[in-house]
Amino acid sequence: MLDECKALANETRLSILEWLKDPATHFDDRVGDEPLGVCAGLIQQRAGCSASTVSAHLAVLLRAGFLQATRRGQWTYYRRDEARIRAFAERVHHDL
Amino acid sequence: MLDECKALANETRLSILEWLKDPATHFDDRVGDEPLGVCAGLIQQRAGCSASTVSAHLAVLLRAGFLQATRRGQWTYYRRDEARIRAFAERVHHDL
DNA sequence: TCGGCATTTCGCTAATCTCCGAAATTACGT
DNA sequence: ACGTAATTTCGGAGATTAGCGAAATGCCGA
Numbered sequence: 001m002l003d004e005c006k007a008l009a010n011e012t013r014l015s016i017l018e019w020l021k022d023p024a025t026h027f028d029d030r031v032g033d034e035p036l037g038v039c040a041g042l043i044q045q046r047a048g049c050s051a052s053t054v055s056a057h058l059a060v061l062l063r064a065g066f067l068q069a070t071r072r073g074q075w076t077y078y079r080r081d082e083a084r085i086r087a088f089a090e091r092v093h094h095d096l
Numbered sequence: 097m098l099d100e101c102k103a104l105a106n107e108t109r110l111s112i113l114e115w116l117k118d119p120a121t122h123f124d125d126r127v128g129d130e131p132l133g134v135c136a137g138l139i140q141q142r143a144g145c146s147a148s149t150v151s152a153h154l155a156v157l158l159r160a161g162f163l164q165a166t167r168r169g170q171w172t173y174y175r176r177d178e179a180r181i182r183a184f185a186e187r188v189h190h191d192l
Numbered sequence: 193t194c195g196g197c198a199t200t201t202c203g204c205t206a207a208t209c210t211c212c213g214a215a216a217t218t219a220c221g222t
Numbered sequence: 223a224c225g226t227a228a229t230t231t232c233g234g235a236g237a238t239t240a241g242c243g244a245a246a247t248g249c250c251g252a
Contacts, residue, residue: 049211
């Protein structure tokens with residue numbers, strides 16, 4: 001619970017989770033039908049901060065369990081882990 | 097959403113919210129039937145940190161909307177704002 | 193009115209977080 | 223094998239947060 005809340009306690013990270021709910025509308029290129037998710041570079045571009053900063057944010061969300069990542073060649077694709085996000089929401093509802 | 101998550105991103109504050117779910121079992125004295133809540137002093141005692149630190153934590157939870165406070169004489173009683181906590185849980189469920 | 197108690201506010205230090213650029217890593221194409 | 227591109231890791235600067243004790247505030251009883 002603590003780690004999850006810490007992961008959500010940042011504007012940029014909240015935005016990333018939001019964008020990944022519907023990649024088609026939030027990322028210029030047509031990546032909406034990409035089941036693997038969105039690659040780090042596009043997220044960085046959208047977030048408007050450095051690659052290293054975005055990488056750190058993605059790592060936090062990953063460790064908290066909100067994201068899944070797939071390395072495909074030189075790209076790493078990120079997508080929401082809907083099951084674990086829902087599980088967290090349930091936990092907030094029952095434990096908080 | 098951001099402010100709420102920031103408020104929850106701290107061990108002590110999460111504990112305080114937990115304790116206030118059932119004051120009778122978490123605070124020695126018989127304050128379980130006190131509708132006004134638990135006074136700051138008891139919370140400080142339970143948290144094991146200084147009065148000023150606990151006061152700051154309570155202020156954060158109050159500003160985030162998770163607590164309500166009532167000043168009664170020289171004591172300030174704190175209790176959970178269940179409606180707003182539930183509303184936050186709903187928002188997590190729908191927006192996250 | 194005065195002294196004492198509960199709480200908050202004020203300064204300050206230590207720890208944590210955020211962000212960056214440089215360097216390292218990994219993969220691709222030639 | 224070499225050069226380039228995507229991403230991560232490293233090291234450090236600046237901002238935010240957590241914690242404390244001292245001082246201030248508000249309230250009560252003598």
